[in-house]
Amino acid sequence: MAVSVTAEAKPQAPVAWRHRHLIDLDVVTWPEIELIMRTTAEMKGVLARPIRKVPALMGRRVTTLFYEASTRTRVSFETAARNLSADVVSVAPATSSVTKGESLVDTIRTLEALGAEILVMRHSVSGAPYLAAEIFGGHILNGGDGWHAHPTQALLDLYTMREHLPGGDLRGRKVVIVGDVLHSRVARSNIWSLTAAGADLWLCGPATLLRGFERWAGAWSAGTIPGHGRFNVTSDVDAAIRDADVVMALRIQRERMESGLLPSLREYAARFGLNAERVSLAKPEAIVMHPGPMNEGVEIAPDVAISGRAVITEQVTNGVAVRMALLYLLAGTHVEGHTEIIR
Amino acid sequence: MSASGTGLGPRVGETVERFELEKAWLVDPVSGREGAGEIVVVDGVLESVNWLEGDEAAGVDDRGVVVAPGFLDLHVHFREPGFEDAETVASGCAAAAHGGFTAVALMANTSPALDEPGVLERIRLAARASGSPVEVHAYGAVSAARGGEQLSAMGELADAGVLGFSDDGAPVKTGRLLRSALIYAGMLGRPIVEHAEDTDLTAGAEAHEGYVASVLGLAGWPAAAEANAISRDIAILADALGDEPRARLHLTHVSTAAGLELVRRAQASGLPVTCDVTPHHLAFMDEWIAGSRRWAWEALGPDGAARDPWADGVLTATPYNTSLRVNPPLATAPDAAACLAALIDGTASAVATDHAPHTTVDKEVEFGRASNGISGIETALGVLLALVDAGKLPLVRAIAALTSGPASVVTGWAGNAGSAAARPRGLVEGAPADLVVFDRSDSWQVSEGSLRSKGKNSPLLGRLLPGRVLLTIAAGRLAYEDPQAGED
Numbered sequence: 001m002a003v004s005v006t007a008e009a010k011p012q013a014p015v016a017w018r019h020r021h022l023i024d025l026d027v028v029t030w031p032e033i034e035l036i037m038r039t040t041a042e043m044k045g046v047l048a049r050p051i052r053k054v055p056a057l058m059g060r061r062v063t064t065l066f067y068e069a070s071t072r073t074r075v076s077f078e079t080a081a082r083n084l085s086a087d088v089v090s091v092a093p094a095t096s097s098v099t100k101g102e103s104l105v106d107t108i109r110t111l112e113a114l115g116a117e118i119l120v121m122r123h124s125v126s127g128a129p130y131l132a133a134e135i136f137g138g139h140i141l142n143g144g145d146g147w148h149a150h151p152t153q154a155l156l157d158l159y160t161m162r163e164h165l166p167g168g169d170l171r172g173r174k175v176v177i178v179g180d181v182l183h184s185r186v187a188r189s190n191i192w193s194l195t196a197a198g199a200d201l202w203l204c205g206p207a208t209l210l211r212g213f214e215r216w217a218g219a220w221s222a223g224t225i226p227g228h229g230r231f232n233v234t235s236d237v238d239a240a241i242r243d244a245d246v247v248m249a250l251r252i253q254r255e256r257m258e259s260g261l262l263p264s265l266r267e268y269a270a271r272f273g274l275n276a277e278r279v280s281l282a283k284p285e286a287i288v289m290h291p292g293p294m295n296e297g298v299e300i301a302p303d304v305a306i307s308g309r310a311v312i313t314e315q316v317t318n319g320v321a322v323r324m325a326l327l328y329l330l331a332g333t334h335v336e337g338h339t340e341i342i343r
Numbered sequence: 344m345s346a347s348g349t350g351l352g353p354r355v356g357e358t359v360e361r362f363e364l365e366k367a368w369l370v371d372p373v374s375g376r377e378g379a380g381e382i383v384v385v386d387g388v389l390e391s392v393n394w395l396e397g398d399e400a401a402g403v404d405d406r407g408v409v410v411a412p413g414f415l416d417l418h419v420h421f422r423e424p425g426f427e428d429a430e431t432v433a434s435g436c437a438a439a440a441h442g443g444f445t446a447v448a449l450m451a452n453t454s455p456a457l458d459e460p461g462v463l464e465r466i467r468l469a470a471r472a473s474g475s476p477v478e479v480h481a482y483g484a485v486s487a488a489r490g491g492e493q494l495s496a497m498g499e500l501a502d503a504g505v506l507g508f509s510d511d512g513a514p515v516k517t518g519r520l521l522r523s524a525l526i527y528a529g530m531l532g533r534p535i536v537e538h539a540e541d542t543d544l545t546a547g548a549e550a551h552e553g554y555v556a557s558v559l560g561l562a563g564w565p566a567a568a569e570a571n572a573i574s575r576d577i578a579i580l581a582d583a584l585g586d587e588p589r590a591r592l593h594l595t596h597v598s599t600a601a602g603l604e605l606v607r608r609a610q611a612s613g614l615p616v617t618c619d620v621t622p623h624h625l626a627f628m629d630e631w632i633a634g635s636r637r638w639a640w641e642a643l644g645p646d647g648a649a650r651d652p653w654a655d656g657v658l659t660a661t662p663y664n665t666s667l668r669v670n671p672p673l674a675t676a677p678d679a680a681a682c683l684a685a686l687i688d689g690t691a692s693a694v695a696t697d698h699a700p701h702t703t704v705d706k707e708v709e710f711g712r713a714s715n716g717i718s719g720i721e722t723a724l725g726v727l728l729a730l731v732d733a734g735k736l737p738l739v740r741a742i743a744a745l746t747s748g749p750a751s752v753v754t755g756w757a758g759n760a761g762s763a764a765a766r767p768r769g770l771v772e773g774a775p776a777d778l779v780v781f782d783r784s785d786s787w788q789v790s791e792g793s794l795r796s797k798g799k800n801s802p803l804l805g806r807l808l809p810g811r812v813l814l815t816i817a818a819g820r821l822a823y824e825d826p827q828a829g830e831d
Binding site for chain 2: 026103123126128130133134145148149185211212219222224225226
């Protein structure tokens with residue numbers, strides 16, 4: 001398509017973007033992830049300008065449909081779309097006919113009839129965007145579905161890690177994700193991207209919040225998954241963090257105690273929370289990440305969250321750039337005449 | 344097929360005046376005999392069954408046209424009364440006949456529930472009005488309104504002719520009620536047919552707990568949920584037998600290796616417990632939710648463990664297809680292998696379809712919000728023939744699982760001695776013709792158009808299945824005829 005960010009910023013893409021939708025990273029190859037990373041770098045260039053706006057998506061219609069409350073992710077997507085000069089429509093199901101019992105399928109058909117071209121969708125049920133993709137004529141960009149996937153978060157995490165690692169190379173770098181892995185779409189998407197990047201990935205948390213991941217790690221331990229390496233699962237937080245290059249905390253939700261998975265937040269903070277002492281086990285130059293929103297004093301101590309190691313606000317900025325890159329790549333994918341890949 | 348009866352003339356429901364089939368492969372699961380033969384039906388009666396020997400049998404093998412007794416399905420949902428947009432007795436009977444079934448047993452989770460004889464009468468009227476000769480049997484609910492508190496009108500229901508009692512869709516809610524139900528139903532010569540699920544363990548669960556559910560972010564349904572419920576049911580049966588020796592327990596749709604092993608041990612200790620397995624738990628797996636469509640027996644590694652669908656690159660279909668949402672959930676390749684082993688060693692007496700049609704309104708939704716169930720009565724034969732084609736199950740055993748097997752289960756329930764459902768289901772000369780003719784050399788495509796059921800919720804849509812059903816005759820009357828028959 002005939003759009004360009006600027007002459008010098010136009011992506012030089014040896015790899016063509018061939019995905020109609022971005023729902024999960026399981027079908028995105030490493031060269032494609034690198035394309036996203038390069039495009040993100042160019043978008044960061046746009047964000048560094050006094051006027052953070054380019055006409056790349058002028059006249060294109062981006063709709064955000066968030067079935068779960070999320071201020072930061074929705075604002076990030078909408079900022080990204082506006083930076084590209086797209087027209088943005090924001091659908092908040094709490095004030096729409098969804099509360100009158102309208103099905104997801106009807107909602108998607110209605111939004112398409114109203115002209116939605118790119119639909120950014122967040123939903124509480126795993127797999128919901130695949131249902132939307134079955135019927136939507138445009139592009140679906142997954143803003144998080146259930147426990148399943150949050151690909152833009154994993155990509156902004158990857159971008160942020162690459163900015164802090166020499167040569168932007170994660171191969172052999174120890175990345176540890178600590179927290180409620182079981183219920184985390186962030187962890188799941190990060191498994192796909194970080195095992196593709198060649199990182200030495202460790203998932204860590206209380207055993208009740210790792211259920212099933214031992215089996216997943218076991219299945220991948222033979223190294224038989226094309227394009228993806230193995231990863232580790234442990235409840236030994238000190239062993240996981242020791243000599244890590246990246247330490248990422250996941251949000252712990254209060255419901256986990258109500259459903260009998262954890263004794264108390266206090267006990268979680270004591271055993272798994274990222275405090276200064278624990279983080280000091282990591283490499284001196286290690287970075288600390290969090291996808292937000294944080295429960296300070298639970299999964300991360302306040303002093304760690306504002307320490308020099310923390311790159312949490314960088315993640316937020318990079319999130320806008322990654323989402324600009326993905327909107328740009330998806331908008332350039334013609335529905336006709338390209339290989340349609342939904343999965 | 345060399346049938347002089349092509350273009351039979353009769354319409355569905357009419358007596359088959361004359362039908363002759365020469366040189367077909369006959370399967371009689373009661374005698375265990377199979378071989379080349381001929382049959383003649385006159386005025387609805389199976390006039391002759393002629394086994395061919397020597398030269399006469401030349402050129403006939405079990406890969407072509409097969410004649411078998413009509414199938415009996417111990418577990419179907421025909422949704423009437425209450426959910427007629429999903430299925431009716433008439434559409435269900437048409438689907439059954441298309442699948443080769445001449446008798447079905449309806450579950451009681453209708454609206455209102457089948458908890459008193461009036462509802463049964465309504466179903467029988469609908470069956471009669473449909474014109475279909477498919478025998479419609481039914482289970483009564485265990486509890487009033489399936490509420491799990493009080494017993495249903497069990498005695499009146501037994502007098503009206505229910506085969507047994509089930510709160511299927513859910514387990515009998517409490518151990519206390521199950522104990523009473525086993526004893527009271529035992530007094531009536533009827534079984535409790537139990538959907539074994541520990542609903543506390545499965546609250547909020549979406550898919551079999553394991554590798555696939557972990558990757559897909561679906562809430563895990565632990566295998567312990569079935570094993571725990573079966574343990575309860577067997578322990579209570581053992582206890583109830585002390586009070587009522589005629590107490591009987593039938594566990595339907597057992598789906599896990601652990602659950603089947605518990606049944607096997609209970610049978611070995613002499614307890615009167617039987618079970619059935621479904622075609623979908625024999626052939627499909629949790630990895631289908633991720634987009635795989637290989638048969639379960641193709642996903643077993645040489646060590647008997649499940650192969651990895653991601654490593655094998657077999658994820659071709661769109662993930663989270665809601666036609667795969669079923670209770671109990673699809674499990675792993677080793678669990679499917681355990682279902683097959685149970686069928687072969689006799690732990691499972693029957694294949695029952697748990698035919699569970701749903702509307703698109705209930706299925707075209709997010710995976711975790713979709714209704715449970717697979718529309719499966721029309722694809723059961725094809726799935727079992729795929730097992731036969733793969734060399735995993737002898738043809739006569741596949742047929743037995745649909746005929747003499749379920750009949751033997753019903754025979755074990757003393758109160759049904761006079762019921763048509765308790766017929767042994769062999770090829771018996773002089774009896775009303777009750778049979779299915781299918782062609783193993785021909786396949787058919789499962790599609791919304793080819794399924795007679797109103798429920799199009801089949802994960803096999805678009806797939807070719809072996810074994811086209813050419814003709815189904817129930818009680819001497821035409822139940823189904825392939826629309827293409829006689830057009831050659």
